[in-house]
Amino acid sequence: MDETAPVVMELHNVSKTFGEVQALRDVNFHVRQGEIVGLLGDNGSGKSTMVKMMMGYHQPDPGGEVRFDDEPVRGWSVAKARSLGIETVYQERALADLQSVWRNMFMGREPVNRFGLLDTRRMRREAAALMKGHMGFTSGAVHPDNVVQTMSGGEKQGVAITRALHFHARLVLLDEPTMGLSLSETQKTLDFVRSIKEAGHSAVLIDHNINHVYPVVDRLVVLDRGSIAGEFSPSEITLDELTDRLRTVARTGQMEE
Numbered sequence: 066m067d068e069t070a071p072v073v074m075e076l077h078n079v080s081k082t083f084g085e086v087q088a089l090r091d092v093n094f095h096v097r098q099g100e101i102v103g104l105l106g107d108n109g110s111g112k113s114t115m116v117k118m119m120m121g122y123h124q125p126d127p128g129g130e131v132r133f134d135d136e137p138v139r140g141w142s143v144a145k146a147r148s149l150g151i152e153t154v155y156q157e158r159a160l161a162d163l164q165s166v167w168r169n170m171f172m173g174r175e176p177v178n179r180f181g182l183l184d185t186r187r188m189r190r191e192a193a194a195l196m197k198g199h200m201g202f203t204s205g206a207v208h209p210d211n212v213v214q215t216m217s218g219g220e221k222q223g224v225a226i227t228r229a230l231h232f233h234a235r236l237v238l239l240d241e242p243t244m245g246l247s248l249s250e251t252q253k254t255l256d257f258v259r260s261i262k263e264a265g266h267s268a269v270l271i272d273h274n275i276n277h278v279y280p281v282v283d284r285l286v287v288l289d290r291g292s293i294a295g296e297f298s299p300s301e302i303t304l305d306e307l308t309d310r311l312r313t314v315a316r317t318g319q320m321e322e
């Protein structure tokens with residue numbers, strides 16, 4: 066990974082408290098352009114809270130800051146994050162289940178024709194082309210008019226990721242994207258993550274299965290009870306060593322005994 070690549074997004078001293086629970090504690094985190102970062106940690110360690118912070122769903126507690134392209138972001142919100150090119154891919158939550166594939170692909174960014182009306186023909190046509198190109202859906206089994214609800218988990222994932230790629234998302238956030246997917250769908254999803262990097266964009270990936278995360282990321286960040294407990298590059302640590310370290314963190318809260 067090019068350590069001189071510009072930082073796209075940064076969380077600076079970010080904490081997040083929900084009532085009595087401190088989900089994040091003084092987190093300092095960054096993602097560089099063209100970098101894929103994996104977030105690891107036990108249940109409740111704060112991974113989803115961190116992703117939701119990056120997608121604009123949560124605001125940091127006072128004293129913390131979200132930065133984008135080296136500038137502090139004011140008025141942090143989901144709409145603001147989307148306008149900066151941040152896309153989220155969730156297994157179940159990214160798509161409107163009762164809407165068609167083409168509607169989902171263009172939601173919020175629908176092209177209009179010369180009469181100022183939604184250009185549905187163009188959306189259908191482009192959705193079909195994208196499905197063939199990015200998703201490799203050549204069987205005809207998945208049509209742009211299909212309602213998302215009827216699609217498999219992997220197909221839904223494909224739609225969400227295709228949308229992120231098509232709109233040139235600069236940062237794609239993936240929270241458990243392989244949950245419940247078959248082996249081949251998982252492989253496809255991980256290939257998509259690689260293609261984000263190939264396109265020069267960035268991603269943050271949460272996946273409980275470190276066998277999925279390890280081969281696709283440039284850097285691994287380990288969270289423990291809301292704090293960053295350690296950071297590795299897969300080139301510095303074998304998968305077996307990483308597994309051992311994660312067990313140690315779960316037991317002691319430290320990366321090393």
Ligand SMILES: Nc1ncnc2c1ncn2[C@@H]1O[C@H](COP(=O)(O)OP(=O)(O)OP(=O)(O)O)[C@@H](O)[C@H]1O
Pocket residue numbers: 083086087088106107108109110111112113114115
């Ligand atoms: N909206 C909320 N209100 C109250 N507590 C919350 C909220 N969101 C998260 N928490 C708490 O914050 C802590 C961190 O949760 P988070 O979902 O970020 O963990 P996680 O690492 O993603 O866990 P998992 O791997 O189980 O999904 C947990 O104790 C959780 O119960």
